[in-house]
Amino acid sequence: MNVTEYIASGILESFVMGAVSDQERREVECLSSIYPDIRRELDQLSEVLESYALLHSVEPPASVKTKLLDQLNFEKPVKETIVRPMPVDRESTSSPTFRMTWIVAASMGLIMLLFSFFLLSQLRTNQKTLATVRTDNSNMQTEVRQLRDQKTLTDQILAVVRQPGNRTLELRGNDKAPKSTMLVFWNSLTKQVAVQVQSLPALPTDKQYQLWSMVDGKPVDAGVFDAANAPDLIQRLNRSVSRADAFAVTVEKRGGSPTPTMSTLLALAPVNA
Template sequence: MTEKIKIFLDTDLLEKYLLGATSTEESLQVERYIAMYPEVRETYNELQENLEAFAKLHALKVPVGLKDTILHKIRQQKRGTSKFLKYAIAASFAALIFAGSSYFFYNQNKNLQEENTLVTNKIKDLELDMQVQLEDIRNQYIVLNNPNTKKYSVRGNKKAEELKAVAYVNPVKKLSYINVSNLPQLPEDKCFQMWAEVNGEMVNLGIIKDIDDKDKLWAMPYADNAIGYITIEQQGGNATPTVQNIVANINY
């Protein structure tokens, strides 16, 4: 645990945050630490659980008629009536306030728990997206720099003579990518779509949206004797390739 996290945990900011007693600036700091540091998040979850257990233990409803019972007993007392009455009423209201505050903290804790779950899920999604992106970048680096990678030039047919692309295939690492360096202009209601035929199954690789992005590498599923296609489809893409609109074959 770093000194920075230890100093933060030694403060009472987490407890104040759970009770809704932090300022806007303090709340932002607490939420940032919870999102960034697992040690802080674990301590926060433990405090939540302890608060919920406390709230459940003490969140008791005031029995019906408790106040009337107390007042009835007071009337039966012959001595110290006035003084005892004040104490009894105070105790009754104290019980009501305590029960109400316990219920308030219980609800507050449930809301915080739901918010914490939402934040945790967002963090997990971001971590998963980051892992996928890092894995893709690592694979691109391997394909472009590994001596076992083979390059295949791809040219368009008569329907798209300006089309140029290069396929990169590494049979050792079993990775395949394609870089589309040039595409002809299409009408607004048309688009280019990429496909790969792997083990007899056609896989949709997506629409080529930005024809100006000449450095983009498109990942292709690897398989022995796989074939890639580029087709012209209606804007928005198609679920299956339009065979008569194939403009390029990619044999890899």
């Protein structure tokens, strides 16, 4: 059920004003017990109409209370009241003054009804404005989090690049991946290695990229990484590389392989190029 469309249908305003059928009344009471949004809308409508009634309430004359108490005095014998039809003055009901009085009363009733709907319209407008402000605030918070994350990644890149002994190598794809590029950060002092993927083809879930350090012409496992094509993301690998004449990238099964699959070689770059 679309709660927003149901609230906007006007059935709740008719319910609060008592202008619904028994079936509609039971329907509103049932749905308001199920959906909190409908319950809150009913409460707000009731508060608006109650405030309007209190604002335009009229204090009855003090003589009304005395007359009522006299009529409720049970010590006096109660006489049977004879009800006679009230004589109707045809001339007075058809007079211009009588018609004008009813026209004025009907006009005042219509004005009060229109004012009530105006108050309800203003309430809904304020609710929509509040919802828009909340949405804008949520979007702003999302943008702030993204900027914070981007700054954290930038700080990580600077921390890696500025370390003493760090070397940065650019690996470009061969004819199997001509548009692929990535950076390899290798620190010969700390023996740490990290990669920054700039562009690599996506792989199946059971495959991963694997980095190799070439030492005296032999490949040594330098760790696996994913094709996260995010220029600001640096992936630190879990292998120590003490020596390297070159670095190469192959596609292997997830988790890595003890030996490279040369048929999947995508890039190779010497360290002292």
